[in-house]
Amino acid sequence: MNQQLFCSGLEVASFIVSSGLLKLSWDKILDCYVGFHQNESRNSGFSLRWKFYAEANVNIIVFITSPICTKSHLQDSKEWIPPTANKESCRVFEFLCNDGNSFCIHKAAISLFDDHFDELLQLKTQCGRSAKPLIVTGHSLGGSVASLFTLWVLESLDISSAKRPLCLTFGSPLLGDKGFQQAISQHPAWNSCFLHVAATSKDSIPRLFIAPSHYLNSSIEAPKYDHYKPFGTFLLCGENGCACSENPEAVSELESVIIRKGVSQLGKPMLSSLQAGTILQLEAIRTRKEQQKRNELDNLIKKLEETCMRNKRKVFDPAKKLNEIKIKMAFLEWYKKCAKAIETGCYDFYKNRVARSDHDIIRHKKFLTNNWEKIVAQAEKKPQKQLVHLRSRWLYSGTTCRRMTEPLDIADYYRNGGSNYVENGRPHHYIKLEQWLEEDEKQSGVSVDSKKKQSVDVILTYDSCFWAHVEEARLCCKSMEVADIEFEQRESLRRKLKEFEAYVMEQIKKSALSSEIFLKGSSFMQWWKEYEKIMEPDYSSPLTNFMKNSKFQQYGSGCLTLD
Template identity: 35%
Template sequence: MSSSILTDSWNAVSKHQGHEPVTIIEGHPKYNFIVFVGSPVIASDLQQENHLVYASETSNLQFLCSNTHPSSSINPTAFSLFNSLHDKVKTSSEPETSSSSANKKKKPIPYIITGRGLNGSIASLFTLWLLNTLDLTKFKLRCITFGSPLLGDAALQQAVSSHPTWNSCFLHVVHKGDCVPRLSPVPPYKPFGTFLLYSESGDEYLEDPESLMKQHIHENLEAVAENKKSQTFDYKYDLERVEKKLLERDYEAGITVQVAAAGRQQQNEGFSAMTESIVEHEHDIIKQQREEFDPDEELSERKVYLALMERYMKKCRANGEGPGYYDSFKNAREQRDNGVDKYKTYLTNYWENVVDDARKKPPTWGAPLRHRLLFAGTSYRRIVEPLDIAEYYRRGRKDYLTRGRSKHYEQLEKWLEDHSKKEEKDRPSEPKGENLTEDSCFWAHVEEATRSCRLLDRASSEQEKLTKFEEYAMDLIKKQKVSSDIFLEKSSYMQWWREYEEILKKKVEEGSQPRPSELVNYMRDCCYENYG
């Protein structure tokens, strides 16, 4: 609000009224404009309460539908106009990336997508399409609308609001004297983004849909339809006033004034209660936004905790004699084990949020995580999941893979597999030797194999499980996809191997097995040579 971005946007809209449906204004020192003009507002077009159309009905907007939001619906008039303009908009208005090294060093110039009334609704749809299409590390997008009606239903609201980077791109400016924003019937229309509501009496930012609906921005539809001034409302004067004033106004007083400006009088019954409710709710929203999860900003901090975990791993090796960090954490007998739970909790909370946020993205986004996050998540999974496994079996449980594994580990592993299939050349380097065991569930397999050894006399089916584990372990060892930690003398794997070797020796002596297994022979001949 300390800049002139709102007045600049309104001037761009005013300047190009009556021109082609889409206009780009080049040469502004701070930003480029994509202006939507030329589509008049007709009240009947925006009051089709029972005729919303599904975003899935066009390939241009299918990205608004996902597993969590499968049925986003949009006003049919805005929907139709966007589809009719889409190809032209795409070729004439889509931001382009320069390949010159000089431009790569410069910060990207923001693009402001704007429009008033119904054109603002089209601008919102185009912005959503750009957010889905462009690499947002190279472009900055903002959508500023003036007096625009609400665009879609609760499912659309949820689809947009579930992505902070999407939702924060939208600012909708609405004056009480402009009746067009109140043409959308409630229900089913719902708001998304941030709203700047103002009148001659006061102004207020509202970033939460519930607070917005409490402000009664929707009025009697018959009265709205009769108001001819709504088509020509001029925002310029009030925008200049708001820009000068807004930073100085008192927060709670501003809400109180705006509630009054929205049509309620202070003597009306329930006024104080409603004002108090809005103030409290908005404070909660602001607090939540201050704590908003941003994976990129928090990744560097979480790397510190991952480095502390790696230091813990080295301490547990104890010059090649210690049990390794898996068994050390499982037994939790040393001072070095103190504090590891804290690091594990911080890292797990962060990556659960990353995965949850990425899962909400529509499937047409392609890769749910950028390479940087995907590879960092792989390192996290291979370091931290063994600790979850250790804790699981320390409590006497069994069948971690089917009963105890967190869904976010499964999702990170699946995304890595998908990425490896699609982009072989960009695969992360395979962990070898003293690095990380590639399969983060390795120790769960070891625990189950140990259990099978102890049940072997009572259940012949356990031999089949042990044979499968032999093949699994043999494959990892031959390909050097296990950490040298597993061969430490006191590790659970070495304990299993010794126990299993004795079982096989006994079977050879009894004549029930003609020779030791390939794994036992390989372990004897090669493992210390390969892993030292």
């Protein structure tokens, strides 16, 4: 059954208005304006004023500017902010340039921020000392500075912190372009911290950077200053009431068409709750002017809201998948024990595909792979200045899953005739999970595997690419069996095999290999039989001694001594 879609813009708007936060913030803005008539300015052309209010249950920071911002001030105020920008304030926002993302913000706001950087740094430090909730608010261009300041505070918070500031802006211009919008929206917890209030018939500044509809629906290139995009939630206040939307495309269209032209939809048949909701929103914020193209706008806003709500349902939330991930990993653990019981090992049990349970494991592996691809992709897109890309529990869970599932991917890869998995076939999410684990261990100085030392009978092999190295060693042995192989090629293969020997012996000394690799049906033991046939009779090495003297049977028992 298809679920009914509802447009809750009016209900959310009513809740926000009745909460008292808007009145509280606006009263502080008016108080901050008292006596502020300075026209002196710095490089930005504006004078910035802020004030810290310590209320009983909340701290409030207000930002305002003098003179009041006008269209002429902002018309061409645009500046790209690359990671190599010279301004100190630009470097502060480098964390938004993650994964090669670039963006632009209007020059007036960033210039004001840069002019007062040292003082704002002190203000930010002051905020960090208080345990009370924080509201950052501002009017007009002061609201843009408030948004930048809020982002700065958010970036310094721990990724799991629930103590996030709320930013309320009144009549502020849009701050950045699509790249800026995407950088913030990739972090839903941050995007939800912003509420922008605009009067649809009064405020000219908020809609200054909105591209008109005739640019959006044609091949004509819009002026550069029209490329700015909204982020956060918008409360649009009209003559008949208020409407709320967090859909950036709907906000842009509402601003560009509704605010400029005005639309009335009352009196039309309402075919669904979604359509009814959008119509009521349009009516709430309309101006007195009537337009003939109301059908087009109704359908457009309805479609945008419908798309937005359906996308929300599809948004990947790792926390909601945690239990499912644990269940799937438990199935893989059970599969591993079944493989060990028949002296084969999980890798070869899966590669040979002889059991009915293989079909279930394929499904479980696919589920885990899809989820970890999404988790890694989401972590890469989040604004991160530090090296902590995932919370510790997710990073360690990802490490365990990587060590469980990557060997199965390697089995599929070589079963289908692949070669050189590490260079040519390894999925991106495995590479990133391994890289982030190394960075985390380097920062903390503690190895994840040293935190809970276990018997090699139950551990997962630390190097999830181990079986790829085994397969490559087997291919080398196969190539050396060719009678007419050239001398140089034979020596190259022999060198690779010696490197593989050294690698395996290093893993054994670190107790980093699961004991299942020495099961009689494993590919590693198959490699050893193949290697014995081609090695010279008098050849000796630490690994050959280890294998020929059957020391591998003592591996993990605690009785093994390595010379």
